[in-house]
Amino acid sequence: xxxxxxxxxxxxxxxxxxxxxxxxxxxxxxxxxxxxxxxxxxxxxxxxxxxxxxxxxxxxxxxxxxxxxxxxxxxxxxxxxxxxxxxxxxxxxxxxxxxxxxxxxxxxxxxxxxxxxxxxxxxxxxxxxxxxxxxxxxxxxxxxxxxxxxxxxxxxxxxxxxxxxxxxxxxxxxxxxxxxxxxxxxxxxxxxxxxxxxxxxxxxxxxxxxxxxxxxxxxxxxxxxxxxxxxxxxxxxxxxxxxxxxxxxxxxxxxxxxxxxxxxxxxxxxxxxxxxxxxxxxxxxxxxxxxxxxxxxxxxxxxxxxxxxxxxxxxxxxxxxxxxxxxxxxxxxxx
Amino acid sequence: xxxxxxxxxxxxxxxxxxxxxxxxxxxxxxxxxxxxxxxxxxxxxxxxxxxxxxxxxxxxxxxxxxxxxxxxxxxxxxxxxxxxxxxxxxxxxxxxxxxxxxxxxxxxxxxxxxxxxxxxxxxxxxxxxxxxxxxxxxxxxxxxxxxxxxxxxxxxxxxxxxxxxxxxxxxxxxxxxxxxxxxxxxxxxxxxxxxxxxxxxxxxxxxxxxxxxxxxxxxxxxxxxxxxxxxxxxxxxxxxxxxxxxxxxxxxxxxxxxxxxxxxxxxxxxxxxxxxxxxxxxxxxxxxxxxxxxxxxxxxxxxxxxxxxxxxxxxxxxxxxxxxxxxxxxxxxxxxxxxxxxxxxxxxxxxxxxxxxxxxxxxxxxxxxxxxxxxxxxxxxxxxxxxxxxxxxxxxxxxxxxxxxxxxxxxxxxxxxxxxxxxxxxxxxxxxxxxxxxxxxxxxxxxxxxxxxxxxxxxxxxxxxxxxxxxxxxxxxxxxxxxxxxxxxxxxxxxxxxxxxxxxxxxxxxxxxxxxxxxxxxxxxxxxxxxxxxxxxxxxxxxxxxxxxxxxxxxxx
Numbered sequence: 001x002x003x004x005x006x007x008x009x010x011x012x013x014x015x016x017x018x019x020x021x022x023x024x025x026x027x028x029x030x031x032x033x034x035x036x037x038x039x040x041x042x043x044x045x046x047x048x049x050x051x052x053x054x055x056x057x058x059x060x061x062x063x064x065x066x067x068x069x070x071x072x073x074x075x076x077x078x079x080x081x082x083x084x085x086x087x088x089x090x091x092x093x094x095x096x097x098x099x100x101x102x103x104x105x106x107x108x109x110x111x112x113x114x115x116x117x118x119x120x121x122x123x124x125x126x127x128x129x130x131x132x133x134x135x136x137x138x139x140x141x142x143x144x145x146x147x148x149x150x151x152x153x154x155x156x157x158x159x160x161x162x163x164x165x166x167x168x169x170x171x172x173x174x175x176x177x178x179x180x181x182x183x184x185x186x187x188x189x190x191x192x193x194x195x196x197x198x199x200x201x202x203x204x205x206x207x208x209x210x211x212x213x214x215x216x217x218x219x220x221x222x223x224x225x226x227x228x229x230x231x232x233x234x235x236x237x238x239x240x241x242x243x244x245x246x247x248x249x250x251x252x253x254x255x256x257x258x259x260x261x262x263x264x265x266x267x268x269x270x271x272x273x274x275x276x277x278x279x280x281x282x283x284x285x286x287x288x289x290x291x292x293x294x295x296x297x298x299x300x301x302x303x304x305x306x307x308x309x310x311x312x313x314x315x316x317x318x319x320x321x322x323x324x325x326x327x328x329x330x331x332x333x334x335x
Numbered sequence: 336x337x338x339x340x341x342x343x344x345x346x347x348x349x350x351x352x353x354x355x356x357x358x359x360x361x362x363x364x365x366x367x368x369x370x371x372x373x374x375x376x377x378x379x380x381x382x383x384x385x386x387x388x389x390x391x392x393x394x395x396x397x398x399x400x401x402x403x404x405x406x407x408x409x410x411x412x413x414x415x416x417x418x419x420x421x422x423x424x425x426x427x428x429x430x431x432x433x434x435x436x437x438x439x440x441x442x443x444x445x446x447x448x449x450x451x452x453x454x455x456x457x458x459x460x461x462x463x464x465x466x467x468x469x470x471x472x473x474x475x476x477x478x479x480x481x482x483x484x485x486x487x488x489x490x491x492x493x494x495x496x497x498x499x500x501x502x503x504x505x506x507x508x509x510x511x512x513x514x515x516x517x518x519x520x521x522x523x524x525x526x527x528x529x530x531x532x533x534x535x536x537x538x539x540x541x542x543x544x545x546x547x548x549x550x551x552x553x554x555x556x557x558x559x560x561x562x563x564x565x566x567x568x569x570x571x572x573x574x575x576x577x578x579x580x581x582x583x584x585x586x587x588x589x590x591x592x593x594x595x596x597x598x599x600x601x602x603x604x605x606x607x608x609x610x611x612x613x614x615x616x617x618x619x620x621x622x623x624x625x626x627x628x629x630x631x632x633x634x635x636x637x638x639x640x641x642x643x644x645x646x647x648x649x650x651x652x653x654x655x656x657x658x659x660x661x662x663x664x665x666x667x668x669x670x671x672x673x674x675x676x677x678x679x680x681x682x683x684x685x686x687x688x689x690x691x692x693x694x695x696x697x698x699x700x701x702x703x704x705x706x707x708x709x710x711x712x713x714x715x716x717x718x719x720x721x722x723x724x725x726x727x728x729x730x731x732x733x734x735x736x737x738x739x740x741x742x743x744x745x746x747x748x749x750x751x752x753x754x755x756x757x758x759x760x761x762x763x764x765x766x767x768x769x770x771x772x773x774x775x776x777x778x779x780x781x782x783x784x785x786x787x788x789x790x791x792x793x794x795x796x797x798x799x800x801x802x803x804x805x806x807x808x809x810x811x812x813x814x815x816x817x818x819x820x821x822x823x824x825x826x827x828x829x830x831x832x833x834x835x836x837x838x839x840x841x842x843x844x845x846x847x848x849x850x851x852x853x854x855x856x857x858x859x860x861x862x863x864x865x866x867x868x869x870x871x872x873x874x875x876x877x878x879x880x881x882x883x884x885x886x887x888x889x890x891x892x
Contacts, residue, residue: 031774034552040395042478042805045781045812054474055552071551078551083385085555085577093578149609156617164613168579170379170603170620176578282605284580292385292606295737295772301552 001326005319012315016308020072023307024065033057033298034081068304078301082292087305090289095309096179097167098285101277102270104205109212110263117220117259118252124225132217139214144273148207148280155203162203165282169196204281208273212266219262223255230254257328264321268314286310375586375597376890378872380622381611382602386582389572390544390560391532392465395478397881400529402602405584405885406448407532407566410439410458411523415876415887418647418698418797420523424453424533424567425511428526434518434833435501439511445591447535448571455505460536462503462513464545471554472547479530479795483521520804520830520838524796529882538565569595569886580604584885596874596889608739615639615867621890622868622875628685628744631865640868640875643687646861647879648742649694649802650791652753653779653856656815658786660725667854669719670787671709673760674753678711680860683748691858693846695802698879699794701829701842706850709857716760729763733785735775736768741864741881742791749789749859783812789859794880799842800830807855814855822853 035051036043043051052058056067071078077087120132156164167181168174174193177184182201185194227233228251236246271286278287290306293299386399391407394400412423422428425439445453465480467488474491486498501514515522525531534544542559559565564572569590573583582602586595603620605611612630614620616637626634626641635641654670656662676690692708695701720726734750743749747768754764767785769775778784790813794801800808808826810816825848829841849855866877874887 032770032772032777036772036776038476038554040478041776042395042482047478047481048781050474054471054549068551076551079553079555081553082387083577084388084553084561086550097578152613157613160617163619164617165605165607165610166579166603166619170579170581171377171583171599171601179578279607280610282580282607282610284578288606298772 001323004322008315008319008322012312012319015315016311019311020069020304020308021065023304024068025061027298027300027303028057028061028064030298034300037081037298077305080293080302081299082302087301090302091286091305091309093179094284094286094289097283098271098274098278098287100180100182101201101204101208101274101283101285102267104201105208105212105270105273106263106266108205108209109216109266112209113213113216114220114256114259117217118224118255120217121221121224121228129221132221136214136217139210140218142210144207144211144276145280147210148204148277151203151207152280163200165280167197167200167284168193169200172196204277204283207280208270208277211269211273212263215262215266215269216259220255220259223258224251227251227255253328257325260321260324260328264318267317271310271313375595376892377599377601378597378622378885378888378890379601379603379620380885381614381620381624382582382604383608383611383624384606385580385604386575388556388560389564389575390556391530391534391566392468392480393472393476393547393556393560394530398604400881401883402582402584403532403564404529404568404882405570405600406564406568406572407529407534408568409527409529409532411526413527413797413878413880413882415884416878417645418794418879420527420797423527424458425526428523430522432833434522435515437513437515437522438506439513441509441511442591443509445567446589447538447567448565448587449535449538451535451537452508453533453567454508455511456508457536458511458533459503459505460539461531461533462500464539465531466498466500468545470547471549472545476547476554477530479525479528483519483525483528483531518831518833520800520832521796521798524798524801527796532566534559535565535567538563567591569593569884570600573599590886593886595886597885600885600888615869618869621872622866624866624881625739625741625744625864626867627739628683631686634867638870640870640872641865642868642875642877643863643865644877644881645698645879646687646689646863647696647698648791648793648864649691649696649861650742650749650789650859651691651694651806651856652859653785653788653790653813654815654854655783655786655788655813656817656855657783658730658815660723660728661730661786661815663723663725664852664854665719665723666725666728667857668709669716669723669725669760670757670762671854671857672712672719673716673762674709674756674857674859675711676859679749679752683745683752684860685744685862685865688860688862691861692850693803694806694849694856694858695799695846696794696861696879699797699799699802700835700839701799701803701846703843703846706847708850713756713760720761726761727763728761729765730757730786731765731767731784732757733767733769733775733779733788735771737773738771740791741793742860742862743789744862746789753789780811780813783815788813793864796880799845800826803842803845803849804830807849807853817855819853819855822849822855 080090120129155162175188181197275287278285293302384398409423410425414421427440430437484500485496499516504512542563543557544559570584571587573585575582584600611623680688734746736747779788832838832841871891873889
């Protein structure tokens with residue numbers, strides 16, 4: 001097991017280095033650049049040339065990459081071009097927002113998806129099953145952007161149940177402890193802020209949860225159907241075991257393996273879905289940061305750090321998923 | 336077993352109910368708070384982007400200027416709702432016959448937010464600070480200072496010219512005398528530039544304002560710029576919560592002018608245009624900027640106040656004379672005649688837009704009512720093209736489809752209309768869409784890859800040099816690296832004329848010659864950008880320079 005972890009970690013390092021080079025070269029070959037963003041509309045060509053030189057963009061790309069890596073290994077990702085803040089500050093501010101949103105979405109997706117998929121399989125061909133299949137098809141095919149605007153239009157503009165955007169009502173004070181606003185409110189006993197944050201979280205979380213929810217329902221359903229036909233289930237039933245035991249120990253536990261894999265893979269989908277969802281809801285997380293950093297004048301330092309971080313999260317989550325197999329399925333441990 | 340399951344279900348239901356209840360309760364408490372507000376309340380305005388920082392001299396964009404304008408004052412300012420000058424921190428100002436020595440009589444009894452007095456020494460401290468700036472700050476970030484003064488005490492990098500700033504003397508507490516090396520037409524208008532706001536010398540020193548450091552690809556600013564901006568304005572800095580994207584400004588009870596009516600201004604940064612609109616409709620913000628032209632009517636219909644700012648901008652069609660065909664004046668004139676600008680204004684212009692015949696609004700000195708006008712005349716256009724031997728001309732037309740600018744709310748649509756007009760007279764148009772920050776500005780302004788392009792400008796202060804001079808005062812890739820030395824010289828001469836009558840005459844002649852002899856571009860329209868507020872907002876004075884000060888704003892309940 002240890003060897004597996006070490007090997008995966010080494011793979012991770014190689015992946016990250018290759019990715020960093022790729023991003024670095026790609027970003028710098030895009031038209032436009034941070035010089036425009038820094039200088040604004042009124043700069044003369046001389047000023048542009050001056051700043052290009054000051055920032056070292058006139059040097060060969062390998063030299064630039066070398067300097068970048070030199071700083072990165074010391075943990076310095078530079079400062080954001082747009083705001084001047086250290087990239088680590090910018091990201092650590094945005095990261096909890098995205099994690100809070102992704103977690104809420106995952107809770108909805110798993111919390112609803114697994115039971116729904118299970119029930120659909122149990123009552124295969126009945127109306128609940130048909131309805132679920134139709135629903136998941138819709139869920140998978142509906143563009144997040146569209147769904148976000150649709151939900152917002154209905155629930156914030158027509159019936160004013162939820163706020164249109166942001167993480168907290170403007171002007172409402174809260175104490176920032178972890179950056180997870182719902183949790184912060186509970187920790188500091190600012191229950192008002194906590195409830196307000198939860199109130200803001202609901203629509204974006206539903207929007208972001210839609211695709212993973214649909215996928216999880218389908219995978220769970222298919223997986224449970226497979227297991228239902230297995231000999232050991234029939235044996236268990238023949239032995240007269242209690243239904244509860246059969247469902248829990250034999251069916252669900254065995255059916256969960258592909259579901260867990262899916263949850264891991266959906267983490268990546270969540271991160272990319274967050275870009276759109278956050279834009280629609282002005283969420284202020286990593287997704288917003290990515291779009292701002294691209295459209296707001298090629299904020300290279302922030303973009304590079306985010307993409308590396310996203311890759312890191314993705315690889316680590318998948319590592320955890322692989323490890324969790326061992327706990328769910330003893331056969332993996334033996335291997 | 337059954338009982339335990341029931342208990343779990345009840346517990347889950349209880350937690351859910353509590354959360355929903357708390358949310359509802361939280362909302363009603365908040366509503367109660369604002370309803371019972373005894374003082375002026377809070378004005379929440381939706382900003383469209385992050386400010387860079389709050390040190391005026393390092394900024395050049397509207398999103399930074401909006402909060403800066405609430406906290407800082409300038410020596411000279413604009414009469415509310417106009418681009419005309421009036422006294423700011425200086426009650427009066429005058430210059431010697433050469434236009435080199437400027438004497439400011441300062442307002443008395445004014446204090447900075449930190450309690451230190453505003454006086455002539457403070458004014459000179461600010462001018463000296465800008466002039467003596469070094470290092471990263473001087474090299475890259477002081478766009479407006481460079482535009483106005485041209486250089487530093489010691490230029491550390493190439494590209495900076497000789498400074499026209501000579502010295503500043505505090506004759507007494509109430510008199511500051513500024514000496515320039517030569518006259519420049521930008522003054523006194525440029526003294527009203529938000530970038531040249533006067534900051535507290537004590538705070539500048541205390542919070543290390545001049546230290547700008549370059550770290551990798553970027554610059555980081557001082558505590559003054561980020562956490563402790565101190566001016567004399569109607570609001571003091573409350574904080575910038577970057578996790579919540581909110582800038583808070585508090586009422587300055589000691590303000591010398593009209594004290595703010597609201598207790599607090601919050602600028603909430605919402606980058607998505609449609610989200611800003613939804614927040615306005617939901618009542619969570621009370622003002623938004625630059626609504627899309629298509630939305631104006633709907634918003635008005637819903638009871639919002641859509642306030643048109645007087646148009647202080649220009650949209651033009653640039654003609655790049657690097658293309659030999661476009662070097663021929665007749666071809667440029669043919670293009671001007673081919674465009675049905677009246678129709679463009681009517682179909683694509685925001686409410687209140689009007690056809691432009693010159694590259695400056697008619698409220699700016701030097702506007703000549705008698706310039707050659709190019710009324711829509713496709714036959715004449717075709718004839719001119721024939722005379723010039725430019726029939727069957729093909730031109731690459733660059734435009735940025737991804738932005739809205741105050742002078743150009745819908746570039747894609749403007750392009751389509753113009754391209755149709757040109758094609759109608761036999762000019763083949765290749766549309767080249769390029770993202771604003773992803774190639775358009777580079778290709779047009781730096782490399783001059785285009786034949787035609789649409790671009791524009793919002794004026795910074797009331798001076799023709801800030802419009803016509805900015806565009807055509809020297810050779811630029813945007814219009815072809817022209818050899819129009821005659822035009823450059825005429826503009827330099829007009830800009831250097833000190834007496835008002837002579838200056839007016841010189842600029843009028845420049846505008847006549849631009850239209851008739853040079854035509855480096857075709858002026859299209861002046862479009863008033865709008866600002867929208869909810870109906871309970873009173874007292875907002877829209878400014879042609881987007882120089883709105885929120886101290887006049889009140890919220891009626």
